[in-house]
Amino acid sequence: MKKVIYQSFTGIVLAIFLLACGGKKDEQQQAPPPPTPVTAVKAEKGSATYYDxxxxxxxxxxEVEIQPQVAGNITGIFFQDGQRVTKGQKLYTIDPQQYRATYDQAVANLNVQKANLNRAQKDADRYNTLAQQDAVAKQLVDNANATLEANKMQVAAAQAAIQQVATNLKYTTIYAPLDGTIGISQVRLGAAVAPGSTPLNTISEDxxxxxxxxxxxxxxxxxxxxxxxxxxxxxxxxxxxxxxxxxxxxxxxxxxxxxxxxxxxxxxxxxxxxxxxxxxxxxxxxxxxxxxxxTGDPQLLIPYQAVTEQMSEYFVFVVGDSSKVSQKKVTLGARINEKVIVKNGLNEGELVVTEGTQKIREGAKVQVSQPGQPGGSRPDSSSRQTAAK
CATH class of the missing domain: 2.40.30.170 (Efflux pump adaptor protein, beta barrel domain)
Incomplete structure (x- = not known):
């Protein structure tokens, strides 16, 4: 009988012991994890000068393209490629022989027309004098006056022709239209050029x-x-x-x-x-x-590395009461060096996690240290995301 009582007592003690050990094990399994070490800084306002x-x-x-105004062959190049030129400096010459001959011919034609005009003027004067004396037929007077007018128009036409051929002759020498640097010549001596062809060169004001x-x-x-x-x-x-x-x-x-x-x-x-x-x-x-x-006004700034991106939206972890973190959605402005402007979603003075964001989640308890102090986590480049401008 005593043996049965002893065995029962031993079983009860063993059960109590096992139950106590199991309880301690459950308590150990349910104990909260230690705070995660992170680095955090306060969101503060500062100068918002940056560069776009x-x-x-x-x-x-x-910049001016040098174009030939008349056709012909290049007979002279009077500059070095890439040199600085001044306005009015001679650059190219185009063979002027045909234009000079045309000019001489136009001058000769003008002289002929002037001689004809002189003769027509004398005839008209003489017939008009006779007409005053009623000594000549009116038809002869009218013809003389018409011939005079025709000769005047021929002289005007000859003068216009001279201006045209003189302009062509002038265009056989090409001058710099402005001060600047001239490029590499696109033609060589002897090359045939014509209006509308490839530009001879380009001058840029530099x-x-x-x-x-x-x-x-x-x-x-x-x-x-x-x-x-x-x-x-x-x-x-x-x-x-x-x-x-x-x-x-x-x-x-x-x-x-x-x-x-x-x-x-x-x-x-x-x-x-x-x-x-x-x-x-x-x-x-x-x-x-x-x-x-x-902007002229102080702006709310946080370190750029505190920002994480999720589905094209931007978030930061903020340390709240009881050292617990919460994730906040923010609207960002321009990035200024290592910082970024926060337009919405964050208040001045809030504590923002800058290092260790990859180790925490919503509601996690953290142990905060300031940048540069022992206990803070090492910077993790993977936590840095691109900020929206």
């Missing part, structure tokens, strides 16, 4: 020089205001970025805002002039024009 970039093509403010950009129609008023504003020599509103990524050392100013919006693209061309004393900029060069944009 526009693709640009360098172009000459003035100082100042311009860069053309295309702006959206919504920005027209902004650029018109910039055009009307007086800029100083040190103003950096317009900076040209060269193809090598370096900024051009001279700032620009708006020279021309085009007259009409392109209905196909909804854009308007703006021409920005830049000093070019060292001839560093060449027409046709491609780059970007950076245009300073400042």
């Amino acid at each position: 970039e526009f693709p640009a093509t360098v172009t000459a403010l003035r 100082n100042p020089i311009s860069a053309d950009i295309q702006i959206d129609e919504s920005q027209i008023q902004r650029f018109l205001a910039l055009q009307n504003r007086r800029n100083s020599a040190s103003d950096s509103t317009f900076i040209l970025m060269l193809p090598n990524g370096q900024p051009y050392k001279y700032p620009g100013t708006i020279r021309i805002v085009d007259r009409a919006v392109d209905p196909q693209t909804g854009t308007l061309r703006v021409r920005i002039a830049f000093p070019n004393p060292e001839k560093q900029l060449k027409p046709g060069l491609n780059g970007n024009v950076r245009v300073k944009n400042s």
Whole structure:
């Protein structure tokens, strides 16, 4: 009997022990995870000066194609390819022999017509004198006057012909129409040229020089205001970025805002002039024009790396009460260096997670440290997403 009681007592004790161990195990399994270490900063207002970039093509403010106005063979080239030329400088000559002969012939014809006019004038004077004395038939007087008028018109026609052939003779010598840099000649000595053929050359005005950009129609008023504003020599509103990524050392100013919006693209061309004393900029060069944009008022800014993108929408994790995070949808503005403007969805002073976003989710408890302090997670490039402008 005692043995049965002892075995029952032992079984009860063992059951209690096992139950106690199982409870501790369940408690261990249900214990909350430790806070996730993250780095966070406060959303603060700051200066919102930034730059918009526009693709640009360098172009000459003035550029002239040298076209032949008469037909003939090139008999002279009076410049070096690529050199600077001045207005009125002789560039090409076209064989003038046929035009000079035509001119001489026109002059001779004019002299003949003048001689005929002189004779007709004398005849008309004589017949009109006789008519006053009633000593000649009226028909002869009328004929003499008609012949005089005809000779006057022939002289006028001969003079016009001389002007035409003189102009052709003048066009056999081609002069520079403006100061600038001339390109590589498209013809050689002896080449046959004619009006409407390939241009002989091109002259570009290279100082100042311009860069053309295309702006959206919504920005027209902004650029018109910039055009009307007086800029100083040190103003950096317009900076040209060269193809090598370096900024051009001279700032620009708006020279021309085009007259009409392109209905196909909804854009308007703006021409920005830049000093070019060292001839560093060449027409046709491609780059970007950076245009300073400042709202004038402080804007809410957060680090760019705090933003995550999901289905073309942008979110940040905000640390709230009890060190728990919540995800907020935000509307972003322009990116300014390592920061980005937040237009909507966030309040000034809220604590935004910048590092460790890939380790947390909605409602997670975190352990916050400031950037640069121990305990913060290491930056993770995978958490950086592109911000919308």
